[in-house]
Amino acid sequence: xxGGHELRPxxxxxxxxxEDHVLMSAALxxxxxxxxxxxxxxxxxxxxxxxxxxxRLGPSVALVDxxxxxxxxxxxxxxPLSALGCRVVIVxxxxxxxxVGQCLELGAVGWVPKTADLxxxxxxxxxxxxxxxxxxxxxxxRLLEAWEVHRxxxxxxxxxxxxxxxxxxxxxxxxxxxxxxxxIAEAGYVSVxxxxxxIRSVLSKLGVNSQLEAAALAHRVxxxxxxxxxx
Numbered sequence: 001x002x003g004g005h006e007l008r009p010x011x012x013x014x015x016x017x018x019e020d021h022v023l024m025s026a027a028l029x030x031x032x033x034x035x036x037x038x039x040x041x042x043x044x045x046x047x048x049x050x051x052x053x054x055x056r057l058g059p060s061v062a063l064v065d066x067x068x069x070x071x072x073x074x075x076x077x078x079x080p081l082s083a084l085g086c087r088v089v090i091v092x093x094x095x096x097x098x099x100v101g102q103c104l105e106l107g108a109v110g111w112v113p114k115t116a117d118l119x120x121x122x123x124x125x126x127x128x129x130x131x132x133x134x135x136x137x138x139x140x141x142r143l144l145e146a147w148e149v150h151r152x153x154x155x156x157x158x159x160x161x162x163x164x165x166x167x168x169x170x171x172x173x174x175x176x177x178x179x180x181x182x183x184i185a186e187a188g189y190v191s192v193x194x195x196x197x198x199i200r201s202v203l204s205k206l207g208v209n210s211q212l213e214a215a216a217l218a219h220r221v222x223x224x225x226x227x228x229x230x231x
């Protein structure tokens with residue numbers, strides 16, 4: 001060999017597989033490695049750990065499932081990976097087009113239904129690696145529009161929650177967790193009468209008639225407790 005140096009194969013690009021179905025992940029990993037690509041498939045137990053690991057490894061492409069079981073939603077991985085130059089492709093069985101549109105807005109380059117066969121998924125990875133379109137432009141536009149409509153509707157649904165005081169936010173958060181008025185009073189070092197007054201105010205502001213309805217509404221619109229500027 002020239003110069004006495006041994007020629008060594010150049011490792012292929014790294015593809016991350018973020019998927020909670022072990023068999024699917026293993027089959028796809030084998031198919032990609034047969035194409036000369038390297039793969040990594042972190043167990044999606046804690047998304048913070050998955051994000052840290054992938055940001056450290058720096059994959060060229062990441063196939064991300066949106067529904068990762070108890071670990072949560074893969075959506076949170078899209079922006080940080082995209083910021084590193086990784087081309088994120090959503091592989092999901094979701095029927096919520098707005099969820100895919102949200103990922104596209106966050107930087108994903110496209111999506112593939114989870115029902116796609118291995119050959120299709122492998123071809124998508126190669127397309128992403130060379131910068132070719134993964135999802136048709138007209139479909140991307142439709143998905144982004146679905147996300148925009150959903151976001152407007154969500155913001156409208158969340159608007160009443162913005163009128164809650166800090167104390168009312170705390171009370172509602174505990175109601176959502178199934179905490180009784182008596183327990184809420186104990187935790188806040190206030191009287192049960194005070195808590196019941198706060199609960200009545202929460203119900204009035206949200207336009208519901210019961211604590212169960214308030215909790216159900218919070219779940220339905222995706223309300224997350226946040227600090228408010230007033231007391």
